[in-house]
Amino acid sequence: MTNTPLPTDPGPAATGTIRAGVIGLGWAGQQHMQAYAELPGVDLVAIAGMEDEPRAAIGDKYGVTRRYRDWKDLVADGDVDVVSVAVPTFLHAPIAVGALQAGIHVLSEKPIARSATEAQAMVDAAHESGRVLEVAFNHRRRGDIEALKAAIDAGTIGRPYHGRATWLRRSGIPALGSWFTNREMAGGGPLIDIGVHVLDYALHLFGEPRVTAVSAVTHSELGVRGRGGAASGGDVKQQVGSAYEVEDLASLLLRLEGGGSLVLETSWASYRPAGDEFGITIYGTEGGAELRVVDNAAVGELTLFTGDNENTSDITVEADPGRGHTAVVETFLDHVADTANWEHYDGSIALERARIIDAAYESAAHGAEVVLAPGTTPEPTRKEA
Structure with a gap:
């Protein structure tokens, strides 16, 4: 070479x-x-x-x-x-x-x-x-997400205009005291770790609309008190003796070009039903969809909601596990x-995900919506609330 x-x-x-x-x-x-x-x-x-x-x-x-x-x-x-x-x-x-x-x-x-x-x-x-x-x-290569994408592309639910995408854990901080909880080494907490998957599959399902603005809040309530660690305790090789310096929950509202919207919520640790759950709910002009995956099941529960007024039709979609990595x-x-x-x-899609996450952390830090202009540098201008 x-x-x-x-x-x-x-x-x-x-x-x-x-x-x-x-x-x-x-x-x-x-x-x-x-x-x-x-x-x-x-x-x-x-x-x-x-x-x-x-x-x-x-x-x-x-x-x-x-x-x-x-x-x-x-x-x-x-x-x-x-x-x-x-x-x-x-x-x-x-x-x-x-x-x-x-x-x-x-x-x-x-x-x-x-x-x-x-x-x-x-x-x-x-x-x-x-x-x-x-x-x-x-995650976008999961069989259930690919099946949902195919249904959206076929027009089954019309034009998606709003969604709520999540990945939530009861106790899932990868390793307390590890590089994961060190802001300098990790860049952030669950938003940049597992939330980036949620951000990716949500925008992928919506057809890659441009995100025009981000409003976000983050919370660090459990990890700082030594709560919410993964049951396994994490890999000891990852330990760097770090204090807990990142969020353990983040919530975002994304405004999309064309008027659509996405709400994204992700946590490593929160008082909720036990286990690990991710998925997405989408509202479209002719129907809706909901995907729910519990404890990293190979295939989640995928339902399409269609019909008009009282004549509703809910469709359970069977999907293959997909091939992941x-x-x-x-x-x-x-x-x-x-x-x-x-x-x-050239990695441009991943770069856009990084710009959005940067904007979310900036929004949370300053308590104001951050506007993302097309092709901007990674330091967007804040719009005061």
Whole structure:
């Protein structure tokens, strides 16, 4: 591989099997490894992570001989065409930019970065290198969300004009005292962690309307008192001795171009029914829809509401489980093979998600709605209430 390759370079798909690397040894990284190992036309050839024993065990599991403690060594050694970045959020930007500058296509875990400023640097690096940058929004690849999207696109509920999307937990702070609860390392709490999934699938279902304004509130009531930690206690390797510096609940109102609206609510910890629940309710001009997923079930309860006045018709939709990360990785590899369109696979959607989240945190901090102009910098102008 050469540094700063031209967009017209033939790429790995033109020369044979794609060589893949994965940086990060946790659950997400292993999802990427499994997908690379299973999909045809790709070889998992390198992994990187700081934990010695997991690195050895995972390397043995997948037959990977190139095992690095430092991601910089994996990138510097070259001989990989694509790399997945599945590490704590504060490392997404430096690793992605470094890999892109080395001519490697990048698939990053969500969120794209801690802020829109970092996300913009990643998108710029993709443009400058002429390589693909994508972010793993695996929830939109769930079978129930794909079935709901198909129903909306078919006109079953007419034009969606309002929605309420949520991901709520009773006790689900990933690990008290870990990088997750450190504002500098994570960028925020449940809004940027699990809320970004909710934001992504909601805007995806609505057809990617532009968000024109954000009004948000955040609360930090339980984590600061040591309450709401995940039942497992979290991975001890993630501990950094941090105080609880982020929110444990966030609520947003998004104004959409064309007059639509979305309410988004997400929490790591809140006094509500036990368990973990996410989904969306959508109101359309000819009907509505509701998806409810409890405790990360492979398939949720999806209902479409149609009819007129007393002549109602509620339709229960059966959906397949979907393919999650495997579908995400497969699409990423398809885009890498689509050499003529690399410039279009640049992480822009994930950058827009980051801009919205930045605006939400700004709105919550200042108690005022934040207006997002088209193509603005990540520091939108506040509109006083």
